[in-house]
Amino acid sequence: QWIYLNGEFVEKDKALVSVYDHGFLYGDGIFEGIRVYNGNIFKCKEHLDRLYDSAKSIMLDIPLSFGDMQNVLVESIRKNELRDGYIRLVVSRGPGDLGLDPRRSPKANVIIIVEQLAIYPEEAYLNGLKTVSVSTRRNIPDALNPKIKSLNYLNNILVKIQANLAGVGEAIMLNSQGYVAEGSSDNIFIVKRGVVYTPPCYVGALEGITRAAIIEICQKVGYPVKEEPFTLHDVYVADEVFFTGTAAEVIAVREVDARIIGSGAAGPITTHLLKEFRSVVEIDGVK
Ligand code: PLP
Numbered sequence: 259q260w261i262y263l264n265g266e267f268v269e270k271d272k273a274l275v276s277v278y279d280h281g282f283l284y285g286d287g288i289f290e291g292i293r294v295y296n297g298n299i300f301k302c303k304e305h306l307d308r309l310y311d312s313a314k315s316i317m318l319d320i321p322l323s324f325g326d327m328q329n330v331l332v333e334s335i336r337k338n339e340l341r342d343g344y345i346r347l348v349v350s351r352g353p354g355d356l357g358l359d360p361r362r363s364p365k366a367n368v369i370i371i372v373e374q375l376a377i378y379p380e381e382a383y384l385n386g387l388k389t390v391s392v393s394t395r396r397n398i399p400d401a402l403n404p405k406i407k408s409l410n411y412l413n414n415i416l417v418k419i420q421a422n423l424a425g426v427g428e429a430i431m432l433n434s435q436g437y438v439a440e441g442s443s444d445n446i447f448i449v450k451r452g453v454v455y456t457p458p459c460y461v462g463a464l465e466g467i468t469r470a471a472i473i474e475i476c477q478k479v480g481y482p483v484k485e486e487p488f489t490l491h492d493v494y495v496a497d498e499v500f501f502t503g504t505a506a507e508v509i510a511v512r513e514v515d516a517r518i519i520g521s522g523a524a525g526p527i528t529t530h531l532l533k534e535f536r537s538v539v540e541i542d543g544v545k
Contacts, residue, residue, distance in 0.1 A: 260337045262330055262370035264321075267337055273369070280363050281350025285410040287366075288312040291504045292345040293375075294335055295539045299345070302328060304467045312406045313349060320349050321366055334370045344375040344505065350409065378427070378509055383532060386512030386524050387501075389441075391430040391490055392420035396439035396462035404439075404462050417442035428501055430493065430514065433462035437487040444501035444509075445469040448493055449527045455492075458485040468502040468535075475534045481527060490515070498525030507539075508532040 261273035280286035290309050293300045306324055313320050322330065331345060347370050354363030378387070394416040402408060413431075421429035421442060428441045439462035440446050446463075447456045454476050459465045476483035493499055497520045499511035508531050510524035519525075524532075 259372070260334070262334050262368070264368055267334075273371075275350070275367050275369070276353040278353040278355065279350050279367055280352065280354050280360065281348070281367065281409050283356070284351075284358065285408065285412070286316075286360065286363075287348060287350030287409040288316065288318065288407055289349070289409055290345075290347045290407060292331070292347065293504050293539070294340055294343050294345060294372075297335070297341050298540075299331055299335070300539050301467045301471065302331065304470070305347075308405075308407060308465065308467070309347065309349070312408065315403065315406050316408065317360065318349060318351060318366060320368065322368060327368075330370060334372050338372040340372050340374075342375075344373050346371040346373070348409070375505060377505060377507075382427075383509060384524055386510035386519070386522070386528075387428060388426050388513040389428055389430060389499075389511050390421065390424045390426055390515050391432065391493075392417050392424075394420060394431055396431045396433045398433050398435075398439075398460070398462040404459060405465050407464060414442045428506070428509075430490070431462075432490070436489060437461045438490060438493060439463050440466075441501050441503075444503035444506050446493075447472065447500050447502065448488065448496035449498035449500075449525060450492070450496050452481065452527075454481050454483040454527065455486055455488055456483070457487055461487050466502060466504075468504055468507065471535060471538065472502050472508060472531055475531055475538065479530070479534060481531075494519075496520070498528050500524075500528045500531070508535050 259270045260267040290305045292305045350367045351363040352366045431439050433439045445466040494517040499519045510528045
């Protein structure tokens, strides 16, 4: 397995960065998780747009142009002979001193890891996941803007810990006002009377690329779709609930906080959207 590290491909156990890297010391950096389907990088431009926007927002200079970054992504999957899998692209502030000052970290680290993906078993897509809501709250734009896909994932890790304690794979995070925000690493959707709802990102959700693809598919196939804040009550009484994300794609939820959702398995609209999504991913990529 070859890791891209600052302009070179190095073997996995030789891919090392400094303990003074502010990505390590402070979570100072950004990342993307990207899917490769059939040798194509899915939504490459969208992921790189989000990466470069996150970088601009936190004043992090990425030492590669957009085009060069696209080329090294392609090179990474070629070098690793990956047809289907996952790319983790990380840009950290780079090595500095023990102070916070980013001016002391003049050179960002750029890392690309390409891997096979451990995803949910197909059974989970048919039967849906059990999930719970957790007490960890998502920051809304008065703190770190949720549009920045930063390396600060402690909040999400706390959600994951709560999910683990409850024995479920994904959990629902609210924002400080009690509106449903998202999962630990997935966006959330609900369906009620044929209308598909997802929280607007200002509620405290990442502007997910899968989320955007699903909104687009809804519009194409004719499901009304609304970005509206909603509460846990709306989730409990929804006809269908599903998560979206690069790794999970579109995964149904069959139970939330011990309330059975709909028929207790993947609903018809979720199933349809997953099918449409899987047909889109095969054609919509960068080789
Ligand atoms: N929300 C969070 C917090 C995430 O980390 C992710 C995964 O990247 C998502 C949502 C889903 O976003 P995407 O569809 O771009 O993978």
